[in-house]
Each structure stands twice: as structure tokens, then as C-alpha cells.
Amino acid sequence: MNGTEDRARYAGISEPPDGVPTLTVAELEADPHGVFRAWRPRLPFVGHEVAGFLVLRARDVDLLMRDPRVQATETLYPETRGITEGPLFDIFAHGMLTANGVVHRRRRSPFTRTFATRIIEGLRPRIRSAAESLVRDWMPEGEVDLVERYTALIPAQTIADILGLPRGDIPRFTRLAYEVSRVLSFTFGPEDIPDLEAAAVALQDYVLAMLKARRSPPGDDFLSRFLAEADAVGELTPQEVVIQLVQMIIGGTDTTRVAGAMQVALLLQHPEQWAAVSRDPSLIPAAVVESLRYEPSVGSAGRVAREEIRLDGHVVPAGSLILLSTLSALRDEAVYAHPDTFDIRRTDLPRLHPIFGGGAHRCIGEALARVELEEGLRALMRVAPRLRLTGAMPVLQGHSGIRRIDALRVAA
Numbered sequence: 001m002n003g004t005e006d007r008a009r010y011a012g013i014s015e016p017p018d019g020v021p022t023l024t025v026a027e028l029e030a031d032p033h034g035v036f037r038a039w040r041p042r043l044p045f046v047g048h049e050v051a052g053f054l055v056l057r058a059r060d061v062d063l064l065m066r067d068p069r070v071q072a073t074e075t076l077y078p079e080t081r082g083i084t085e086g087p088l089f090d091i092f093a094h095g096m097l098t099a100n101g102v103v104h105r106r107r108r109s110p111f112t113r114t115f116a117t118r119i120i121e122g123l124r125p126r127i128r129s130a131a132e133s134l135v136r137d138w139m140p141e142g143e144v145d146l147v148e149r150y151t152a153l154i155p156a157q158t159i160a161d162i163l164g165l166p167r168g169d170i171p172r173f174t175r176l177a178y179e180v181s182r183v184l185s186f187t188f189g190p191e192d193i194p195d196l197e198a199a200a201v202a203l204q205d206y207v208l209a210m211l212k213a214r215r216s217p218p219g220d221d222f223l224s225r226f227l228a229e230a231d232a233v234g235e236l237t238p239q240e241v242v243i244q245l246v247q248m249i250i251g252g253t254d255t256t257r258v259a260g261a262m263q264v265a266l267l268l269q270h271p272e273q274w275a276a277v278s279r280d281p282s283l284i285p286a287a288v289v290e291s292l293r294y295e296p297s298v299g300s301a302g303r304v305a306r307e308e309i310r311l312d313g314h315v316v317p318a319g320s321l322i323l324l325s326t327l328s329a330l331r332d333e334a335v336y337a338h339p340d341t342f343d344i345r346r347t348d349l350p351r352l353h354p355i356f357g358g359g360a361h362r363c364i365g366e367a368l369a370r371v372e373l374e375e376g377l378r379a380l381m382r383v384a385p386r387l388r389l390t391g392a393m394p395v396l397q398g399h400s401g402i403r404r405i406d407a408l409r410v411a412a
């Protein structure tokens with residue numbers, strides 16, 4: 001999308017075609033897997049009360065991630081929610097996640113080297129020993145909330161180290177990141193906007209203050225190198241620099257904290273699979289990817305249809321907002337045998353895991369997330385092999401964007 005002419009064509013919300021229902025956020029939130037299971041065999045997409053259309057089938061989700069007829073949403077989504085300026089709007093207007101074409105490449109490219117698989121693999125030993133020392137910290141306490149004491153801290157410490165943020169700032173920037181990430185969940189109402197905006201201002205101010213401090217004198221960390229490069233090349237505006245770092249902090253913390261908790265909960269809920277991984281650590285990567293399939297921490301990727309899109313005889317009108325539902329696609333019975341069964345030994349997962357999206361926007365932090373999730377599990381298996389659930393099995397809430405988890409009560 002470029003320019004006012006295009007913008008006028010993209011209204012965001014369109015009337016659903018005949019026979020396609022519009023689902024409410026309330027029913028989607030109440031039982032997303034159940035709703036998708038019911039509709040997926042009947043229709044390739046359903047209407048969404050707020051976000052246009054939800055594409056349900058794995059094949060369509062995969063193809064549309066890479067289809068030039070659909071694009072990132074730029075500022076269309078906040079505009080449909082009545083947000084037309086301000087700190088939340090800026091995250092969409094100046095970030096890589098919602099950008100297209102050369103603008104997207106310009107914003108993304110300074111990060112690609114830092115997050116390349118080879119570089120991230122070099123962090124593995126440090127992440128491993130940090131995870132083991134976290135487990136040793138809380139083990140003597142008996143029962144703890146594993147989200148707060150462990151699965152939130154592994155990604156938060158790692159992203160703090162990569163970006164050169166002081167570890168003492170973790171409680172502050174993670175609290176703000178979790179709050180701002182709610183804007184992608186479609187569950188907030190107009191009454192929540194002031195709180196979300198306050199968190200977005202505070203997070204942007206925090207990054208701005210860090211940047212000022214880092215410019216003089218520069219260190220040898222990622223942030224100093226990134227700033228030197230950004231200053232030298234002059235390709236990113238000061239506001240773009242801030243917003244890319246905000247997106248890194250959000251993407252690098254909330255997603256992986258939720259996934260880290262859910263994989264532990266799922267394995268503990270299936271004790272024979274926990275025992276198998278504990279006996280044979282070579283099963284750890286398979287346990288991580290199956291957990292990401294069974295209960296993904298990100299439920300969807302947002303797009304806009306530049307043109308009419310025909311799926312299995314039904315038409316998504318041009319100009320519509322679309323949610324490509326990874327949550328639905330990852331349980332598609334056309335791809336996965338017994339999709340509602342958690343099975344770390346399944347062999348039908350695609351090599352490129354769909355949870356990390358596809359095409360130009362495929363997750364930049366995939367290699368990092370995998371290392372964090374694998375090492376988080378390995379440290380528990382090594383140091384706390386008798387871990388057990390002491391509270392209820394947590395429910396991963398949400399049907400889109402970054403999903404939410406409350407607590408995971410365990411004892412070692």
C-alpha cells in the first residue's frame with residue numbers, strides 16, 4: 001500500500017460473502033480450538049467481528065504468507081479501531097512488522113545479522129548456564145510460579161544482553177512490553193486505550209533514554225554497533241530506530257515466555273513424554289516444536305487483501321483485513337494426523353515451522369526462540385527432573401496475536 005489513493009481503497013472491514021458467518025471476539029476467545037475445529041472443514045475462512053476475515057486452513061495460511069496479493073497492514077488496523085495518531089499508532093506506522101516493500105527491508109535489515117542462526121548458536125552455552133542457575137535459584141523455595149521465576153526471565157535476560165539493556169531494568173521493560181503487546185490481541189476495548197497508550201509512551205521513553213546513554217561513550221554491544229551503523233548509513237529515522245527496538249523487546253520477551261511455560265505444562269500433563277525427554281535429551285527439539293504446534297504462543301498474522309482472494313470457491317473481498325490463523329492451521333486435520341493429540345514423536349510437522357510465519361516477515365527471532373526454549377527445557381530436565389504441577393493446568397488464552405498465560409504453579 002502506498003499513498004492516499006491506495007489508502008482510500010482499503011477500508012479494512014468488508015461485508016462477509018453469503019454463507020460465511022461473522023464470529024464475535026467473545027466466542028473466539030471462549031474456545032478458539034473448538035470454534036476453528038468446527039468451521040475449518042466447512043469453510044476456508046470466517047468473518048471476524050473486528051479484524052475482517054480469519055483464514056483457517058494450513059495450506060491457505062502458508063500460501064497467503066507469501067502471496068503478493070496480500071500485504072502487511074501498515075496503519076490500517078489501528079485506524080479501524082479509531083487510533084489515528086499517538087504512541088500506539090506510531091508502532092504500526094514506523095515498525096517493520098506492519099511495513100511493506102523497501103520500507104520493510106530497510107527497517108529489518110540492520111537486525112538480520114545479529115539474529116542469524118550461526119550467531120545465535122554462539123549464545124547457546126551462555127543461555128544454558130543462565131537457565132541452570134535460574135533453576136537453582138528457586139528450587140530450594142519449593143512451590144513457585146514458573147512463568148514469573150523462569151520462563152519470563154530466560155528471554156528477558158537474553159534480549160537485555162543482546163540489546164545491552166541493564167538486567168536491573170527487566171521488571172520495568174517486560175511489564176511495559178506485555179502491556180503494549182495486548183494491542184495485537186484484538187481483545188481490547190476503547191476503555192483500555194489510555195492504559196495501552198501510557199505503556200507505549202513509557203516503553204518508547206525507556207528506549208530513548210537508553211539510546212541517549214549509549215551514544216556517549218559507545219560500548220562494544222549490539223546497541224552501540226547498531227546505532228553507529230544507523231548513524232553512518234543514515235537510513236533509519238530516529239523514530240524508526242526507537243520503534244524497531246520496541247518491536248524487538250516485545251517480540252523477544254512475551255512470545256517466548258508464554259511458549260516456554262506452555263511446553264513445560266504440556267510435558268508435565270503427559271508424564272510419559274516428560275520421562276522420555278528426561279531420559280533422552282535428543283528429543284528436546286521435537287518437544288519444543290510439538291508444543292509450539294499444539295498450543296502456539298502467537299495465534300495469527302495480520303494482512304490486508306490488495307485484490308479479491310478466492311479460496312475454495314469463496315471470495316475474500318479486496319481491501320479486507322485478514323488474520324492468517326496459525327492457531328487454526330497448526331491443528332488442520334488435512335496436514336496433521338490426530339491434530340488434537342500432543343505427541344512429541346509426530347513426523348508430520350513441516351521443516352519450516354508455520355508458527356514463525358512465512359515470507360518477508362518470517363520471524364527474525366526464530367533461531368533465538370528455539371535456543372531459549374530448548375535450553376530452558378534442558379536445564380529443567382537436568383536440574384529439576386522431578387518437577388510437577390501443583391496447580392491447575394494453565395489455559396493459554398487468546399485466538400490471535402500474542403496469546404496470554406497467567407501462572408504455572410510447580411514444585412521441584
Ligand code: HEM
Nearest residue numbers: 096097251252255256259298301356357361363364365369
Ligand atoms: C516462540 C517465540 C516466537 C514466536 C511464536 C514468534 C512468531 C512470529 C511470527 C508469526 C512472526 C510473523 C508475523 C507476521 O508475519 O505478521 C514474527 C515476526 C517477528 N518476530 Fe517473532 N516470534 C517468536 C520469537 C521472537 C523473538 C525471540 C524475537 C526477537 C528477537 C522476535 C522478533 C520478531 C520480529 C521483530 C518480527 C517482525 C519481523 C518482520 O516483520 O520482518 N520474535 N514472529
